[in-house]
Amino acid sequence: MFGREHTDREYEHELLQLREQLLVMGSHVESIIGDSINALLGRDTPLAERTIAADRTVNRMEVELDGLCLQILARRQPVASDLRFITLVLKVVTDLERIADLGVNICERVLELNAEPQLKPYVDIPRMGTEVQSMLRDVLDAFVAKDADRARKIIDRDQVVDALYAQVFRELLTFMMESAHNVYRATRLQSIAKYLERMADHTTNLAEMVIFMVDGEDVRHLTSRDDLETSDPRHGRN
Amino acid sequence: MNTQAALATDKEILGSVRVQGLVVYYGDKRALGPVDMMIPGKQVTALIGPSGCGKSTFLRSLNRMNEMVIGCRVEGDVRLNDEPIYGSGVDAVAVRRRIGMVFQKSNPFPKSIFDNVAYGLRIGGLTDRSELGGRVEQALKHSALWEEVKDRLHESALGLSGGQQQRLCIARALAVAPDVILMDEPASALDPIATAHIEELIHELARDYTVVIVTHNMQQAARVSHNTAFFYMGDLIEFDRTESIFTKPKQPKTEDYITGRFG
Numbered sequence: 001m002f003g004r005e006h007t008d009r010e011y012e013h014e015l016l017q018l019r020e021q022l023l024v025m026g027s028h029v030e031s032i033i034g035d036s037i038n039a040l041l042g043r044d045t046p047l048a049e050r051t052i053a054a055d056r057t058v059n060r061m062e063v064e065l066d067g068l069c070l071q072i073l074a075r076r077q078p079v080a081s082d083l084r085f086i087t088l089v090l091k092v093v094t095d096l097e098r099i100a101d102l103g104v105n106i107c108e109r110v111l112e113l114n115a116e117p118q119l120k121p122y123v124d125i126p127r128m129g130t131e132v133q134s135m136l137r138d139v140l141d142a143f144v145a146k147d148a149d150r151a152r153k154i155i156d157r158d159q160v161v162d163a164l165y166a167q168v169f170r171e172l173l174t175f176m177m178e179s180a181h182n183v184y185r186a187t188r189l190q191s192i193a194k195y196l197e198r199m200a201d202h203t204t205n206l207a208e209m210v211i212f213m214v215d216g217e218d219v220r221h222l223t224s225r226d227d228l229e230t231s232d233p234r235h236g237r238n
Numbered sequence: 239m240n241t242q243a244a245l246a247t248d249k250e251i252l253g254s255v256r257v258q259g260l261v262v263y264y265g266d267k268r269a270l271g272p273v274d275m276m277i278p279g280k281q282v283t284a285l286i287g288p289s290g291c292g293k294s295t296f297l298r299s300l301n302r303m304n305e306m307v308i309g310c311r312v313e314g315d316v317r318l319n320d321e322p323i324y325g326s327g328v329d330a331v332a333v334r335r336r337i338g339m340v341f342q343k344s345n346p347f348p349k350s351i352f353d354n355v356a357y358g359l360r361i362g363g364l365t366d367r368s369e370l371g372g373r374v375e376q377a378l379k380h381s382a383l384w385e386e387v388k389d390r391l392h393e394s395a396l397g398l399s400g401g402q403q404q405r406l407c408i409a410r411a412l413a414v415a416p417d418v419i420l421m422d423e424p425a426s427a428l429d430p431i432a433t434a435h436i437e438e439l440i441h442e443l444a445r446d447y448t449v450v451i452v453t454h455n456m457q458q459a460a461r462v463s464h465n466t467a468f469f470y471m472g473d474l475i476e477f478d479r480t481e482s483i484f485t486k487p488k489q490p491k492t493e494d495y496i497t498g499r500f501g
Contacts, residue, residue: 004494004499005499006497006498006499007498007499007500008498011498077457078497079456079460079484079485079496079497080483080484080485080486080487080492080493080496080497081486081493081497082497083484083485084485084486216485216486
């Protein structure tokens with residue numbers, strides 16, 4: 001019967017443009033996560049500084065994408081799946097920008113740590129970083145593929161990151177109790193782990209939004225994650 | 239595929255219109271149906287769809303206006319408050335009094351404003367002048383026209399603006415105390431301000447009347463209606479609460495049409 005493309009080609013183009021720019025922004029943020037962990041592992045000050053500067057690109061893209069969404073809302077009065085897509089982009093952009101900010105926070109801690117000898121080998125923090133990066137990549141793939149099931153799997157993986165954070169926290173606590181000399185570095189590392197845990201939370205938000213875009217089903221605040229948080233005060237979401 | 243939405247409750251049965259197995263033929267050609275629909279009372283239901291989809295044919299079936307068309311044949315059942323409107327024992331004129339209609343091009347009679355509104359009442363046998371005056375005033379108030387015309391009721395209706403004439407036609411329909419008001423693209427000939435007044439009026443009318451409106455303007459359907467029915471090529475494709483149709487329609491054809499994917 002009808003084609004799957006908008007009859008108004010310019011409208012179709014605007015939506016495609018929006019989608020592409022969102023994916024570009026997503027890949028910038030993915031890089032920031034990876035680079036911040038690499039800066040930590042390699043005690044790489046120049047990389048940490050470059051990564052902090054890269055955040056400016058992400059901020060600029062947030063403003064541009066918000067502007068594009070506003071224009072489409074005003075001029076096209078989108079409905080149904082188009083409406084869900086546009087309102088989703090507005091929210092996704094905010095979460096992506098937050099994730100990038102957390103990457104900057106990691107780099108700031110790295111700069112502080114690089115002024116001191118390394119406290120311990122890093123095992124769990126890089127694992128958290130890898131998991132978060134992969135969750136973000138998968139959520140962007142789910143978004144492109146309009147795959148709500150793939151998005152649902154990402155929500156479950158947040159628990160893995162939470163468990164790793166608990167482990168890191170416990171371990172760093174023992175270091176701090178061993179010697180006051182360790183406290184400065186341990187608290188910086190604990191902050192980094194916390195930032196990664198928050199990144200995972202933001203990525204989970206993105207997954208919920210993809211489900212809403214695809215299925216029209218609002219699954220926010222329904223998952224068992226919320227029960228976990230009330231029982232363990234260390235997992236409080238900001 | 240279940241196109242019947244359970245949108246009516248016992249409370250809403252007053253003014254509800256139940257359509258079952260409705261089929262309309264123009265000669266040998268099936269123009270519409272079969273359609274099953276439960277139109278809830280005292281709500282606004284919008285009928286949308288591309289040209290030739292059957293929405294106006296459907297609308298006209300609700301008050302037997304299709305009988306004015308030569309060669310038109312209607313099958314199936316339409317009931318107002320559970321009373322059938324078709325059938326050998328049913329008076330079509332009485333049906334059209336209870337299920338009134340307003341058209342795209344307003345058609346005031348070449349008479350005074352007062353006589354336009356009083357026409358249906360006089361035809362129905364009402365002669366008492368004070369009661370006529372009262373009913374005319376009430377109808378003009380209900381159609382949000384009273385304040386603008388109260389001092390010139392005996393001037394010609396043809397001197398009114400387009401938007402005022404349309405509201406006059408609504409008043410004319412309201413004067414005979416209908417249960418249902420059918421509107422076929424009531425605002426498509428009007429400018430944005432007049433349109434906004436009509437839409438505001440539709441919103442108020444739904445407190446007391448069942449309103450069914452055909453519109454090719456989807457944003458208007460989204461603004462004014464509680465329920466929306468999407469027709470395509472003579473079939474009812476989907477019928478649901480308006481907010482559902484415009485945020486997450488169930489049928490791909492509905493989704494394609496309302497988002498502008500016409501192919």
